[in-house]
Amino acid sequence: MEQQGSTKLDGTKTASANEQLLTFIVDGEEYGVDILRVQEIRSWSNPMPIPNTPHYIKGVINIRGDVVAIADLRERLGLPKLEYGATTVIVVLRVNAGGHERVMGVIVDAMSDVTNVPQAAIKPPPTFKNSAEGSLAKGIVTLEAAAAEFGGRVPAAV
Amino acid sequence: MANVLTVDDSVSLRKLVANTLASAGHQVAEASNGAEALEVIKTKTFNLIISDINMPVMDGLTFIKHVRVLAAYKFTPILVLTTEMDPAKKKVAKESGATGWLVKPFDPEQLLTTIRKVLG
Amino acid sequence: MTNRLADIQQELMGTFFEEAVEALTQIESGLLALEKCQDDPGRIHELVNDVFRAAHSIKGGAATFGLTQIAEVAHHAETLLDRLRSGSMKPNAQITSLLLSSVDTLRALVQWSSSGDGSDAPATDALCKDLDAAAQQLGAGSERDTAAASKPASEVRKARYQIKFVPKPDMLTTGNDAVRLLRELTLLGDTKVIADTSRLPGLREVELTKCYLGWTIELEGAVTRAQIDEVFSWVDDDAEIKIDELVERSSAAAAQSGERPHDPAARAPEHAGDRDGGGSIRVSVGKLDMLMNMVGELVITQSILGELEGDGPIDVKRLASLRDGLALLARNTRALQESVMSLRSMPIGTVLSRFPRLVHDLSRQLGKQVELKLSGQTTEVDKTVLEKLGDPLTHLVRNSLDHGIEKPEVRRARGKPETGTLSIRAFHRGGDIVVELEDDGGGLDLVKILARAKERGLVGQDDVLSDEQIRELIFAPGFSTAEVVSDVSGRGVGMDVVRRNIKAIGGQIQMSSVQGQGTRTTLRLPLTLAIIDGQLVGVGSYTYVVPLLSILESVEINRARVSQFEGKLPLYRLRDDLVPIVSLGGVLGVTTGRMSLDSGLLVVVETDGERLGLLVDELQAQQQVVVKSLETNYEHVEGLAGATILGDGSIALILDVQGIARLARSAQGSSVVRAA
Numbered sequence: 001m002e003q004q005g006s007t008k009l010d011g012t013k014t015a016s017a018n019e020q021l022l023t024f025i026v027d028g029e030e031y032g033v034d035i036l037r038v039q040e041i042r043s044w045s046n047p048m049p050i051p052n053t054p055h056y057i058k059g060v061i062n063i064r065g066d067v068v069a070i071a072d073l074r075e076r077l078g079l080p081k082l083e084y085g086a087t088t089v090i091v092v093l094r095v096n097a098g099g100h101e102r103v104m105g106v107i108v109d110a111m112s113d114v115t116n117v118p119q120a121a122i123k124p125p126p127t128f129k130n131s132a133e134g135s136l137a138k139g140i141v142t143l144e145a146a147a148a149e150f151g152g153r154v155p156a157a158v
Numbered sequence: 159m160a161n162v163l164t165v166d167d168s169v170s171l172r173k174l175v176a177n178t179l180a181s182a183g184h185q186v187a188e189a190s191n192g193a194e195a196l197e198v199i200k201t202k203t204f205n206l207i208i209s210d211i212n213m214p215v216m217d218g219l220t221f222i223k224h225v226r227v228l229a230a231y232k233f234t235p236i237l238v239l240t241t242e243m244d245p246a247k248k249k250v251a252k253e254s255g256a257t258g259w260l261v262k263p264f265d266p267e268q269l270l271t272t273i274r275k276v277l278g
Numbered sequence: 279m280t281n282r283l284a285d286i287q288q289e290l291m292g293t294f295f296e297e298a299v300e301a302l303t304q305i306e307s308g309l310l311a312l313e314k315c316q317d318d319p320g321r322i323h324e325l326v327n328d329v330f331r332a333a334h335s336i337k338g339g340a341a342t343f344g345l346t347q348i349a350e351v352a353h354h355a356e357t358l359l360d361r362l363r364s365g366s367m368k369p370n371a372q373i374t375s376l377l378l379s380s381v382d383t384l385r386a387l388v389q390w391s392s393s394g395d396g397s398d399a400p401a402t403d404a405l406c407k408d409l410d411a412a413a414q415q416l417g418a419g420s421e422r423d424t425a426a427a428s429k430p431a432s433e434v435r436k437a438r439y440q441i442k443f444v445p446k447p448d449m450l451t452t453g454n455d456a457v458r459l460l461r462e463l464t465l466l467g468d469t470k471v472i473a474d475t476s477r478l479p480g481l482r483e484v485e486l487t488k489c490y491l492g493w494t495i496e497l498e499g500a501v502t503r504a505q506i507d508e509v510f511s512w513v514d515d516d517a518e519i520k521i522d523e524l525v526e527r528s529s530a531a532a533a534q535s536g537e538r539p540h541d542p543a544a545r546a547p548e549h550a551g552d553r554d555g556g557g558s559i560r561v562s563v564g565k566l567d568m569l570m571n572m573v574g575e576l577v578i579t580q581s582i583l584g585e586l587e588g589d590g591p592i593d594v595k596r597l598a599s600l601r602d603g604l605a606l607l608a609r610n611t612r613a614l615q616e617s618v619m620s621l622r623s624m625p626i627g628t629v630l631s632r633f634p635r636l637v638h639d640l641s642r643q644l645g646k647q648v649e650l651k652l653s654g655q656t657t658e659v660d661k662t663v664l665e666k667l668g669d670p671l672t673h674l675v676r677n678s679l680d681h682g683i684e685k686p687e688v689r690r691a692r693g694k695p696e697t698g699t700l701s702i703r704a705f706h707r708g709g710d711i712v713v714e715l716e717d718d719g720g721g722l723d724l725v726k727i728l729a730r731a732k733e734r735g736l737v738g739q740d741d742v743l744s745d746e747q748i749r750e751l752i753f754a755p756g757f758s759t760a761e762v763v764s765d766v767s768g769r770g771v772g773m774d775v776v777r778r779n780i781k782a783i784g785g786q787i788q789m790s791s792v793q794g795q796g797t798r799t800t801l802r803l804p805l806t807l808a809i810i811d812g813q814l815v816g817v818g819s820y821t822y823v824v825p826l827l828s829i830l831e832s833v834e835i836n837r838a839r840v841s842q843f844e845g846k847l848p849l850y851r852l853r854d855d856l857v858p859i860v861s862l863g864g865v866l867g868v869t870t871g872r873m874s875l876d877s878g879l880l881v882v883v884e885t886d887g888e889r890l891g892l893l894v895d896e897l898q899a900q901q902q903v904v905v906k907s908l909e910t911n912y913e914h915v916e917g918l919a920g921a922t923i924l925g926d927g928s929i930a931l932i933l934d935v936q937g938i939a940r941l942a943r944s945a946q947g948s949s950v951v952r953a954a
Contacts, residue, residue, distance in 0.1 A: 048820065048929040050908075050915055051866040052941070060912070060921060062929050067921045069912040102911045168335055170294035171342060177286040212331060226451070232487065235453040241338050249515065257453035258512030263341035263349075266283040278458050 023112035024091060027079045030112055037093050039103060041111060044088040061105065063092065070105035082109065159183045160205035160277050165195040165221065166239065167213040171262075175208055175239075178266040179273065192216025196224055199231075206277060207236040208260070211251075219254040226255035235276045239264075287343060294339050295392045296560070298348070298384070301332040303631055306381050308332070309374055310634050323366045329377075330359040336384065348387045351402050354409035355380045361416040373412055378635075380405060436500050442520040444474070444492035449516040456489060462509045467499020492518075559661055561621050569621065572614040579606045615902075619809065620658065626704045626713070627655030629668050633675055633702065640679050647686055647697040648679060654704035659711050663803055666783045667713075670776040674715050674799055675700065677772060682719030682797050692794065694718065710827070713801040721791040724748045731757065749789055753777050781936070784810070784827065802827075810905060812922070814898035814930065815881060818868040821930040823903055823922060824892065828883045828935045832897060835880045847942060850880060850891050857882060860942040861893045862933075865917065885935045892938070905932060917941045 021032035040063075047059030047070050056075035060067050070090055075081060082088075087110040095102055162184050166172035169190075176186040187204070189195035191213040207225065211218035218238055225231045235257040240247065251259060260272060308329035315321055337352035355377060362369055369377065386400045441463070445456050463469055474492040478484070497506070503521065510519050583603040586596055630652050641648040659667070683689075683698035690696055700717045724745060731737045731751045743751075751757060753773045780787045785803035804810060804827060811826035839851040840859065847858040859880065863869065880891040903922040908915055917937035921929050 062923050067906045170290045174290050262338045
């Protein structure tokens with residue numbers, strides 16, 4: 001997988017023509033996230049629930065010795081809950097929050113593709129009703145937000 | 159590129175010398191006092207020895223006296239590191255067998271230059 | 279200096295700071311020991327010498343790393359110590375106090391330099407002057423001149439020299455090489471070298487170790503006399519050297535001023551700048567060797583197990599071998615784990631070493647006489663526990679001096695020796711570290727404490743409390759029996775904060791005392807934070823871990839002993855006590871099979887001096903678990919102390935008993951536990 005553009009040592013990105021997104025599906029809608037933030041993709045495994053956490057935080061799972069919390073994106077976006085099935089997938093992301101890097105998992109319906117989206121096509125997000133600005137779990141992170149016309153579908157990156 | 163032995167009980171100073179020399183491509187071994195240094199000498203032959211004077215267990219000058227007795231080290235350059243070098247101390251050091259000295263504080267650049275000269 | 283060399287210097291500055299800190303501690307204890315030392319000239323000389331050498335090494339190191347302020351203070355202190363040393367004198371009270379101040383100032387300078395926070399440097403002029411004056415008073419010693427050897431860059435003009443260089447026969451045995459010296463000369467300018475072989479004997483008489491040659495060198499160039507002297511500086515005793523300048527009018531005046539600057543000012547800046555907060559630890563080579571051995575054993579075990587793989591069916595024989603191999607693996611892993619744990623541990627002495635000085639200063643300040651006894655300094659404690667132990671211990675020591683040990687008059691009146699004793703003992707007991715502070719002071723005045731508590735409204739006027747309960751009051755926030763808020767112990771913010779800090783490292787604190795005789799404070803600490811002994815319990819289909827340290831006992835619940843009251847947690851009659859019951863299923867939000875109090879297991883735990891019974895479905899194994907913090911990737915969750923990964927890869931959450939208690943209390947009304 002080629003890297004488009006380049007990331008400087010301090011994490012900022014140099015201007016590049018395209019942005020590479022990993023896209024996935026939640027409730028029929030296509031969403032995308034900056035591929036540089038994706039650590040891995042795992043198939044569904046039962047999390048250990050944590051008490052006193054928001055309903056969309058399903059618990060923690062063991063990823064090679066690390067204890068990682070996972071959040072259900074459907075529930076976070078206020079969508080009706082779905083049974084976890086064979087195509088349910090956990091996208092494990094590296095995010096920057098509270099001053100340091102953390103690893104978090106996001107439960108999505110299914111994986112889609114890796115696509116290149118021209119930077120120019122990425123527009124700032126419209127305001128969603130349930131503040132899907134993309135803050136997962138208590139003030140964790142804002143992922144790249146974009147809206148772009150793309151191949152007939154409308155991917156909104158969360 | 160030479161085999162150098164550096165002896166000093168102060169870790170920071172010893173490593174300063176060692177790392178400086180290593181950066182110039184030399185192979186460096188270390189010891190924290192004279193007695194330890196005598197053990198290290200048994201392991202291989204050194205082209206140059208740099209030693210502090212004030213050390214516990216066995217001080218630098220005693221160490222040098224022991225080294226000069228060894229056939230392999232009759233003509234090896236041995237430098238002492240010292241904070242001051244008045245004529246009296248100079249004499250004592252030379253009498254113990256030291257080749258020359260480097261005055262602390264030294265500049266790593268200076269160290270390398272001196273080493274270069276001594277090793278030819 | 280090249281960048282690379284500057285980097286090397288920068289990297290090692292951290293090591294120097296560590297060494298300096300150790301050396302300063304050495305100086306301090308040396309000075310304190312000297313104070314106590316009676317007339318024993320041998321011992322005095324030894325101690326003064328040790329202190330001198332420590333100061334000398336700080337000076338040398340600081341100067342090398344360009345830390346001129348530290349070097350300067352160290353230099354003045356060293357001069358003073360040198361005078362004491364040469365006169366075999368014991369420092370008097372004034373000098374001791376001055377030197378102790380120097381230690382403090384140097385510590386502050388080291389701290390300032392290593393933090394690089396951009397604030398102003400601590401002032402040192404007055405101190406240096408005082409040290410100088412003290413040294414002068416002791417009389418003139420050998421001149422110790424460390425004027426910066428900054429040769430003014432003079433204009434170098436072209437010159438011609440004739441140099442006669444005749445090494446003595448034995449010059450070579452000093453390791454000096456005539457050829458090298460000649461080469462150095464040739465680098466300075468244009469040279470013409472003529473050898474003098476007149477002293478060379480016949481081939482048969484030549485001794486290879488001797489030098490028979492001499493040389494006359496003509497040197498021309500932009501060279502100073504000093505430069506030539508420098509070339510020969512090591513051998514001026516071992517050779518005949520004559521340098522004559524041949525004066526000649528030279529029209530071309532070389533305007534070179536390329537002197538090699540010896541200027542120490544052009545060095546790395548005082549401020550070390552950013553130091554990464556990663557922390558480091560010094561580990562003995564012995565421990566590392568042990569670790570290597572363990573790893574070696576592990577590799578062997580792995581290959582043994584590897585050999586069991588192979589064609590053919592898994593028969594009984596192979597199964598037995600496999601089992602043996604696994605047992606071996608378990609032993610190796612355990613040993614490796616212990617080895618690694620021991621790497622992180624350091625002797626508790628590093629924390630205790632600050633107390634002699636503290637007690638010394640504090641007792642003077644309070645007008646009391648106190649002797650400090652330390653034991654068990656070699657007891658090893660995990661680095662993280664050690665770091666957090668300092669403050670609570672300091673507070674306890676201050677308390678003991680401030681409130682515990684009485685003034686000499688009072689002690690005399692009570693028939694006690696005027697000098698009070700505070701002993702701090704550290705040792706291992708049953709898998710924990712125990713630190714005991716014991717003083718022979720006045721003990722806890724229970725009457726006063728109770729009165730104060732009533733005054734503060736912490737207990738009702740008519741409440742009757744047991745001695746134990748009164749002692750507990752000390753730990754209540756904002757409690758203090760100080761008549762005057764002495765600036766020593768502060769506003770009684772003490773004990774509750776101390777307890778909180780001890781808890782934060784997973785430990786417990788207890789006090790006992792006999793009025794009029796003394797107080798003993800006992801701290802129990804876990805060996806390490808990262809690995810704890812845990813009791814696995816099953817709640818519903820999930821497994822949780824209860825820290826073994828907090829478990830008192832476990833009992834099968836007997837419905838008959840349960841009493842329930844409105845708005846409070848159900849109580850269990852355990853022998854003579856009433857223990858509140860907390861259903862873990864309810865608190866953790868797990869629908870367990872047992873939502874009733876008819877059956878299940880009660881794990882009785884203790885936290886903060888109170889007891890609690892945790893209702894679980896079953897008891898599973900007891901084992902060591904590696905604590906993984908939830909805050910690494912998520913955040914702190916009330917009631918949980920972390921998570922661990924079990925042998926089968928599943929996650930078990932580790933309970934924080936105190937947090938559970940809090941959650942249970944706040945959820946009281948909504949508790950789902952009810953009688954069948």
